[in-house]
Amino acid sequence: MAQTARKTRNNIASEDAMAVSLAASPDDPVFCFSATALRARLAVFHAGFPGRVSYAVKANPSTEVLSTLSGAGLRHWDVASVHEMAAVQAIQPGAVFHYHNPVKSRREIFTAFHRFGCRRFAVDAREEIEKIAAIVGTASGVELAVRFVLPRAQGLSAHDFSTKFGAPEAAAAGLVAMIARLGLTPVLTFHPGSQSRDPAVYVRHIEAARRIVDAAATPVKTLNVGGGFPASYPLSRPASISQFFEAIDTATTRCFGDIGRPLLECEPGRGLVASSMSLLTSIKLVCSDGDDVFLNDGIYGGLMEFMQVPELQPPHRAIRNGATLTGPVKQWKVFGPTCDPLDVLPVKLDLPLDLREGDYIEFGTLGAYGLATATRFNGYGCHAVVPVETVFTGA
The missing domain is CATH 2.40.37.10 (Lyase, Ornithine Decarboxylase; Chain A, domain 1)
Structure with missing residues (x-):
């Protein structure tokens, strides 16, 4: 009964x-x-990720979240618009922005560069590189992050991020070489897909990054492994976050150890907040x-x-x-x-x-x-x- x-x-x-x-x-x-919970989670990333940690503002742009992260020492911010830059700068005037939306208007590029001091822009097409170079010049200290994409491996993430942005490997190598010829600094970046459940998806992309560098015959000093770090839900139980950090660290050393390991960056959204x-x-x-x-x-x-x-x-x-x-x-x-x-x-x-x-x-x-x-x-x-x-x- x-x-x-x-x-x-x-x-x-x-x-x-x-x-x-x-x-x-x-x-x-x-x-x-809970600001306490967010600070604790940021501490996990700062202690465990083998590189620089930024925050994907798109996941939650609330004043409460931005203020908490700023107060806990975060200085780098992954943004998709100048509006997100304005929200962050109102809280942290010295913020460092990574404008990782691969498609931007000329006015947005100009505003990001001149008003917000942005010196990192993502690209996945030759036309975007030409547009940015024409606006910021080639002696500006600007980094262009080539976003590359791999065919999606089924079941490794909840959201597929391979359908809208990203250059295939061969095209990405050409973009890296083009950026270097222009006198700008090439960076490589990828997004494995939101709520990535298996660290192997990062390993696949890091291996591809090495192939791109070899094909471009151009070294990169920075590799941004994107977001995708998971949270735990009743129907989606991923590996522990430490397993992701370890897999990224090991794969980077294995793939780049003979030519110089790049600085690693990550830009968690869901996995952080x-x-x-x-x-x-x-x-x-x-x-x-x-x-x-x-x-x-x-x-x-x-x-x-x-x-x-x-x-x-x-x-x-x-x-x-x-x-x-x-x-x-x-x-x-x-x-x-x-x-x-x-x-x-x-x-x-x-x-x-x-x-x-x-x-x-x-x-x-x-x-x-x-x-x-x-x-x-x-x-x-x-x-x-x-x-x-x-x-x-x-x-």
Whole structure:
């Protein structure tokens, strides 16, 4: 016989977040942010990665995240736009930018170079090299990072980053040689795909980097291994981050030891910031005679990536009066608040039988691509960021 659902108090850090959200605006979802967790994760990268660490601002450009990373000593920033540069520079005037979006307008290049002092630009086409050289000159100290791409190895990452940007090996070698002839500094960079689960994907790319250098007959002093470092989700359990660092270190020495090991760089987004935020939503309606539940956030808000890649389903829990609800569960179909019928999670969630209007559903591991991709569709998408000491990750 099923036991009655019971509430247990786990001294959860989100109690503080709930109190703040209820006092401020009970109808809006809240991101709970732990600066302590983010600083600890950055320390793991600084201690373990065998090179320079930057941050992929696109993953979460919130003031809270940028300020925490800056205060913890981060000085290099991977950016995709001059807007991201402006956000970082407002917090850290001396920031060093790596403009690693391979396609930029002439005005964006000019602004990045002259206003923000950017001296690193990514390229994957001859035309982009010519455009940058014409704007910044060839005696500017600018580095051009040639982004190369390999055919995707199935199953090694959740997001395929091989379809939009990146030059194949032979073309990348030609670009490296062209940059050197122009008097600019060539760098090599790649992106193995977001939520890379296996360190072998980095090894494949490092081996390709050596082949590119040999074909170009041009050494590179810096190799940027991109982002792709994973977080842990219930349906996506990657190798430990230390295994990634060790594999990158070993492969670089093996592939480049005879000609001089390049300086390594990485630009984590998800792998750095995901576990520092959770999303606290509230229930607007429960259809007790069926299996439908309606939240105040959904796929047009903080849960957009879950809709795109169900593998990245965040951990979740139900909360009432500051206590986690446990006991018998059933599968609920979870809708967001908008009028669009597409605003429904891609899978049903196991949630308590006795859900009520006003209960909370908290989704963990949403520090990456939660706040960053939220829209204002139907007027929703207003997310406060509330500080907590520890944050729910489902671990």
